[in-house]
Amino acid sequence: MIRRLARLIDPFAEASGPPPRRPWPFMRWALAGAWPAIWLTVLVTGLTGLSELVTARFTGWVIDAASGAAGQGDFWGSFWPVILFGLGFFLLLRPVLFVFDAAVSGVMLGPNLFPLVLARLNRHVLGHSMRFFENDFAGRISQKALQTARSLTDLVLEVTDVVVFSLAMFVGSFVLMAMIDARLLLVFAVWAVLYAAALWYFIPRVQTRSASRAGARTQVSGQIVDAYSNIATVKLFARDGDEDRATLSALDTFRDRSLDFGTLSAVFRMVLMALGGILPVVSILGALFLWTRGAATPGEIATTAMITTRLSMLTNRLGRASLSMFTHVGEIQDGIDTLTPAHEITDADRPRDVRGAKGAIRFEDVSFGYGTDSHALTHFDLAISPGEKVALVGGSGAGKSTAVSLLLRLHDVEGGRITLDGTDIREIAQTSLRDQVAVVRQDTNMFNRSALDNIRYGRPEATLDEVQDAARRASAHEFILGLRDNSGRTGYDARLGERGVKLSGGQRQRIALARAILKDAPVLVLDEATSALDSEVEAEIQQALEAVMQGKTVLAIAHRLSTISAMDRIVVLDAGSIVEQGAHDELLVRRGLYARYWARQSGGFLNAAE
Incomplete structure (x- = not known):
């Protein structure tokens, strides 16, 4: 039965729509589908909290029953109600309740919420454009996703475990105090106001400092991951010391933020401990006063002592939980700020799914500048027929790789449009578009x-x-x-x-x-695909590529011009515009920019060719 509780949450269910950017709406989005299980946990934990008050009231009942008994007598005859209730409550009801309470937290919520939240965050992050990943550390992004999912999971567990348990005890304690004597409620009410004032003052400050500490921690993580990811460069340039100093600087900032948070936390806990100590002393003295006036029984004094002492202990626990919870809220907000911006590149409302594309590609008056005034491509027009093999040539920054990125919708055009088989690629689902293109890039990671x-x-x-x-x-x-x-x-x-x-x-x-x-896609993009190969292997690969390229539309980028000289057409770019195009031999005869590139690389071979 306990294992069945885990099935009440589908940990991999998708959320509807993008994640909101405010904490509470974000939590509703991230936890959608799990709320019935969460409310069940709230109910069980509330009943568990009330059971603690039943324990206190039972103790008072026993004392009053013993006080009212006429000394020695028949044990069963005098106390059979107490005995039956105690056996049923302490040996049956209470154990079952606590086992169920542990099960809903440890089986139903704990193992399911973390994958539920992380899967949804990861799905959203994967949908971001390349610009999102280019502007941040991969390690920092992953750390934020893990941190946010863990913090939200822990927040739910602490709210359902500590806060709900505490609220149930507080509410139940008000009722029991009122049953003893309404005057005891005055002590309780004054204490509750003081406790609420302490929370009101400290919680926003705790949350702010928690967010600062979380941000500093992820900077440390990002710095370390960045150094480790580029360890070969660090070693080759003998920059171990520089990286160490950068890490120490990030750690020093993290330490300062942690000290700020720790100092405030210590003061907060001290205030809560003081308030927790006041409650049982004043309440017990009040109950004793009522007893001297004949308004309370010995059992009610015992009940008051047990309730307020338990609440005092609970106050300390609630204080620690409050610090933890609002630390989690700060870390969740930190994660929201990083991970949940709206996707820069999105599919159309009803995106088209293309399969078996013919491979006709057209750039129509395309302009793009990465959001700046300088343009990587300017009024770029290029039509590629199905099965045609076209090479893009030009100096660094001419716009070759930009054209490929735009074709794959890693970025969206800022002017003009790009079509595949006559369809604007913005009308095609991104995954469907990229399924039609096989890419081999110069910077190939595994x-x-x-x-x-x-x-x-x-x-x-x-x-x-x-x-x-x-x-x-x-x-x-x-x-x-x-x-x-x-x-x-x-x-x-x-x-x-x-x-x-x-x-x-x-x-x-x-x-x-x-x-x-x-992959065997109808469109093949080669972005310096053989740049890291030696001449012998490159010759082998070129032969393989010739076979692979048959019947496919090919768009190739190469600085090594010998690798693209046999292409159907060579398009030469300069400063984001096409300056010449044609077959290899045609371009050599023109003695333009391509001919200069060829002469520079062939080392005089151009004259021999002539």
């Missing part, structure tokens, strides 16, 4: 997964034979067979390390080529 998984990323349903065939065509099969990781896995099962650090640049590019070959 997942820290097996070689098999990295190649199969191009087509997850591919068989092992198909993966190996693609690897052979990319001249990667032989070196993959020789791989071995630190866990003893070999060949296609060997893991490649974070970002493929265990491979050379050429090996990474060959695996990336195998991945693109396996």
